[in-house]
Amino acid sequence: MTFQEDKVQTFVDNFEQIKHKIRGFDGCEHLELWRDANDPNIFVTYSHWQSEEHLNTYRHSALFKEVWAYTKPLFAAKTAAFSVLRVEKV
Template identity: 45%
Template structure:
């Protein structure tokens, strides 16, 4: 399993619309093949900064999602909210705190 972390910085005026869109689409994303977890975080110091964390069984599952119409539509809309370049990392989960 690996983790995908995406950092996004949004214009303040788009935050409410972004959160509404995320709430509408999160169930579809979570039901993508191989997706085990999807969470959204908002920075405590800068409310314009958000992070998504998603856990995937295999990299091919993430790639299949990234090539889906769902992703293309969500990402196209999300990009219009940015006030800075997004950053993404794919990392291997090494330790579980459970």
């Protein structure tokens, strides 16, 4: 997620307020917020869900709609979301 420079702290403050709600959502096993090492306006949320069904339940929840409605206007560029499957752990 790339944020408008003057909206970064707004995002960070809001994430601090909602992170436990997201992490406590049924099926969420892990949640991290990462910041790009070279561009302080870029963040990534990294989460583990018990199943795709749990993730989709979150994506259709009132909590997600609230988070998205607050966060979306802060973006400076179109964002992307995707799911991955582990191929190998070394």
